[in-house]
Amino acid sequence: MNSKINWGILGCGWVARDYVAPGILAASNACLVALSDPDPSAMAAITALSPGMASYTELDRFLQTPGLDAVYIATPNHLHRPLTEAAARAGKHILCEKPMATITTDAEAMVSACRDACVQYGTAFDQRFQARHRALKDLAASGALGTITAARVHYACWTPSDWVPPTQSAHDNWRVDPARAGGGAFIDLAPHGLDLLQWIVGEQIIEVGSLFQRRVFEYPVDDGAVLMGRFENGALLTMNVAYNCPDAFPRRTLEIVGTEAMAIAFNTMGQTPGGSLTLVNAKTGASREVLIPEADDLSPFQSQIAAFSQALLDGAPFAFTPERDLHTMRLLEMASASAGGVRIAITG
Template sequence: MKKLRVGVIGCGSIARHRHLPEYAANPNVELVAVCDNNAERALEIGEKYGVPSYTSFVELLRNAEVDAVSVCTPNYLHAPISNAALLAGVHVLCEKPMATSEEEAKSMIETAKNSGKKLMIAHNQRFVASHQKARQLIESGEVGKIYSFRTAFGHGGPEGWSVEGKEGWFFQKDKAFVGAMGDLGVHKTDLLRYVLGEEIVEVGAFVETSAKEFATVDDTAVCVLKTESGTIGTLAASWSYVGKEDNSTIIYGENAILRLEDDPNNSLVVQYKNGDVVNYQLGKIQSNDEGGQSSSHVIDQFVDAVLNDKEVPVSGEEGMKSLGVILAALESNETKQIVRVKE
């Protein structure tokens, strides 16, 4: 079987901790190039993996003979670089949030369609075992009607692990476009859509900067969400949780409560109405904390889809729907109105 020749564009934290090591560990991949506009960083990573390094993604696409790329750049570059790669006949795995506007997201989907190349968005929460099990339990009807939910994703902020610390693009509105809500909140909007098996249609949100005075983006957001079937719940995304990371979701159903990544020992706890409790130990969720899940599964899924010409598990359309909830939350905070998510 021919190996997939891959380039990684952007050599920051997500590339270092996820994309590069996971490509290197995949026997069906040949890592052939890396790129970062910081020449020193590009060289360091290129030397580490024994591949040429570039400071221009245009040059990488022109010279590196890649079949696929990971786009691990600041958010404002996701769409232009993904589009350029797709137009060059290269498959794209793009980090989340996929874009900074609905127009950008649509352009990426359109370019992928016209080029006949695959576009996948790196929403990794779908591949967490506890989340997949919860989806099965809901889908099978075992949980009954879903009454409500609450989900949270919070930690102390990217300055603790990003390569540039407080100076990093994460905190700059012109590069990131959105803060904790885009970094963490979009993970949870994608997770809720996946686990509940339905779309979020209305959003009310408060989006603030309360902990990171140096930032020009939000660091704390709390949203109320309503799904198409009328289920309501909350989503919190924050860079102001100074203790342990919180990456939990609780789903309240007619027959049971599902507690996902809420218990330190059991990745899923199902509390039935009749008093029975079932604990599942399905492995750890990915985390910035030590001892988190070892693989995101995103890279392996992408490689498999490209090599075997399968549908990618998280399409551009899916990425755009999850982004749409974030855009509605930002609009709700601005207008102080409940906002309908654009279809």
């Protein structure tokens, strides 16, 4: 029996080069064997990390790589559906970047394609594997926060129309193209918060509404949004996501408010380990930092690859079902619809 899963990456841009490939190379139960991207220079940046792996500009040749078990899809959002369908038809398991797709019907088709082909599908929400988020989930589940009343997320960045990822010199900024991204700051950033909060609180969000803005940039997608919602258990949620928030500001915060304690995770949302998790006691106001042993504070991408690979090696389902990801897609769509719907304006 195999002791490692052979991975290929479809789409070798920013997230693949800086986080996914290093995560696969670091996971003890995974190997990176093939790459595919229409841009050979994008692949070259990854082959430099581990020379000798196969790289293909043609999808069919990539999918025929001998021994390829699983495919990580890291392309612009509109390609997630056709590439998932092609990889599933070729019998490959799939971990696909968020958002699953630009519209829910595409996401549903992806899940059906994987089910029909008897391959596993997972959405790559790396933040589920951030060590401080896992500690926070355990604290919430243990009752240490008391009755959870509210959850808040602020997740934002600065994304002008000519935005270039931190470690790249040139970039085709598809994120502000509605056809390829499916929207702007909201569809890019809100999926992380919706997924994470439902997982940490341990309840589905069942009601959502939102307002969008185009305040700073002139591109045809939202550059900021607020979302409010309600969990099944009655806890409320608020979220502010933005492309118009200067990177120098505090802009990555997740808070869970309970009757016994409040948890504040700062600089934990994103692609990296680190940040801080602080608990404030409801009776005394005293705060203490939840410390994570250095050895456990791994790249969330590495931990995610290790978890998905292990599920495949064990023949077990991945811990996060496609159905929960479809629920998140439906929430995004409901919230977007409300953003274009009825507004109550105070006029005088």
